[in-house]
Amino acid sequence: MRIKESISLKKLNTFGIDVKARYFCEVETIEDLQTLVSSEIFHNNSHLILGEGANILFTKNFDGLVIKPVFKGIEVVRETDDEIFIKAYSGEVWPNFVMYCCEKNWNGLENLAYIPSSVGASPIQNIGAYGVEIKDVLDSLEAFNLETQTIEIFQNSDCKFDYRESVFKHEYKGKYVIFSVIFRLSKIPKFNTDYATVNDELKRLIVSELSSKAIATAITNIRKSKLPDPSQIGSAGSFFKNPTVSDEVFQSLKMQYPNIVAYPTAFGVKLAAGWLIEQSGWKGFREGDAGVHAQQALVLVNYGNATGGEILNLAQRIIDSVKSKFDMELTPEVNII
Numbered sequence: 001m002r003i004k005e006s007i008s009l010k011k012l013n014t015f016g017i018d019v020k021a022r023y024f025c026e027v028e029t030i031e032d033l034q035t036l037v038s039s040e041i042f043h044n045n046s047h048l049i050l051g052e053g054a055n056i057l058f059t060k061n062f063d064g065l066v067i068k069p070v071f072k073g074i075e076v077v078r079e080t081d082d083e084i085f086i087k088a089y090s091g092e093v094w095p096n097f098v099m100y101c102c103e104k105n106w107n108g109l110e111n112l113a114y115i116p117s118s119v120g121a122s123p124i125q126n127i128g129a130y131g132v133e134i135k136d137v138l139d140s141l142e143a144f145n146l147e148t149q150t151i152e153i154f155q156n157s158d159c160k161f162d163y164r165e166s167v168f169k170h171e172y173k174g175k176y177v178i179f180s181v182i183f184r185l186s187k188i189p190k191f192n193t194d195y196a197t198v199n200d201e202l203k204r205l206i207v208s209e210l211s212s213k214a215i216a217t218a219i220t221n222i223r224k225s226k227l228p229d230p231s232q233i234g235s236a237g238s239f240f241k242n243p244t245v246s247d248e249v250f251q252s253l254k255m256q257y258p259n260i261v262a263y264p265t266a267f268g269v270k271l272a273a274g275w276l277i278e279q280s281g282w283k284g285f286r287e288g289d290a291g292v293h294a295q296q297a298l299v300l301v302n303y304g305n306a307t308g309g310e311i312l313n314l315a316q317r318i319i320d321s322v323k324s325k326f327d328m329e330l331t332p333e334v335n336i337i
């Protein structure tokens with residue numbers, strides 16, 4: 001384990017923002033983490049845990065210690081006739097892990113294919129796509145408490161999962177390093193293919209037998225066609241959360257905007273933030289290298305050399321504009337540092 005100084009983070013965040021970390025350290029083992037936490041550099045500096053950098057907007061150099069967990073490994077923990085419990089360590093790359101499980105016909109993760117993430121960050125904002133969220137498949141996780149230097153186990157219910165939320169995003173922010181996650185997967189095929197686009201892509205691929213691998217492949221293809229590839233155009237995926245409103249508010253918006261895009265949920269009606277942003281005239285907007293993706297207005301992009309400040313400024317202008325048109329407050333999904 002080596003603590004490096006003045007390290008560029010440009011290639012370590014999918015927005016491609018050109019900032020530096022004062023200190024940077026990869027940790028491969030719990031012993032590494034214990035050594036790091038006992039160091040003066042850890043004690044005298046603020047710290048940030050970094051996965052694949054796919055949900056972070058850096059607005060300035062990070063004047064502290066960036067800790068990058070690179071714990072590796074995938075293990076079967078236990079299994080029954082119907083289920084299998086798989087432990088993956090936090091430094092595993094999410095899309096590879098999903099495909100690994102699909103290849104083995106361990107079902108449950110296929111709808112979350114190709115989300116840029118580390119395994120360790122996947123519970124932080126309860127990643128979700130195509131009708132599935134981590135909370136549906138997570139059994140438990142192990143996290144290293146940076147204060148007590150011990151490993152603690154969190155069951156699914158301890159994580160307080162919600163839409164793009166967990167306990168680690170708020171009350172325990174920065175207090176734990178997620179070490180490993182156990183997923184409860186099904187050996188029996190039971191798939192969620194409610195999305196028309198997924199069915200269309202499966203038809204296009206001429207899939208004879210539905211499998212988690214076929215669904216993951218279809219979803220990967222759709223995502224590749226719809227979202228910017230971070231190696232070409234910087235982004236952190238959806239920049240804002242979809243706001244949830246009461247049925248009453250929704251009905252009054254629907255009177256004014258009959259084409260409003262929204263989805264009913266158990267807790268109210270979720271409005272498509274991308275639609276609100278598009279209707280406010282931002283889709284395809286570009287100023288310098290900061291912009292709004294031409295195909296998906298929810299995605300803010302860096303065309304090359306935008307600064308985090310420029311992206312943040314654009315985000316604020318969008319928030320103000322949606323507020324003034326719809327009286328609706330958008331909140332960022334991305335972690336702003």
Ligand SMILES: Cc1cc2nc3c(=O)[nH]c(=O)nc-3n(C[C@H](O)[C@H](O)[C@H](O)COP(=O)(O)OP(=O)(O)OC[C@H]3O[C@@H](n4cnc5c(N)ncnc54)[C@H](O)[C@@H]3O)c2cc1C
Nearest residue numbers: 049051052053054055116117118120121127128178236237
């Ligand atoms: C093109 C694109 C598409 C996307 N699509 C989706 C999508 O469909 N659904 C979705 O939910 N998200 C999506 N995202 C957002 C992103 O993929 C997820 O938020 C992902 O989980 C981020 O993982 P990461 O490893 O990059 O975390 P980072 O961005 O590095 O970190 C995110 C947060 O987690 C913390 N963290 C990271 N690792 C650990 C750890 N081991 N222990 C404790 N804290 C940790 C960080 O401190 C930070 O607060 C997309 C992003 C991009 C770029």
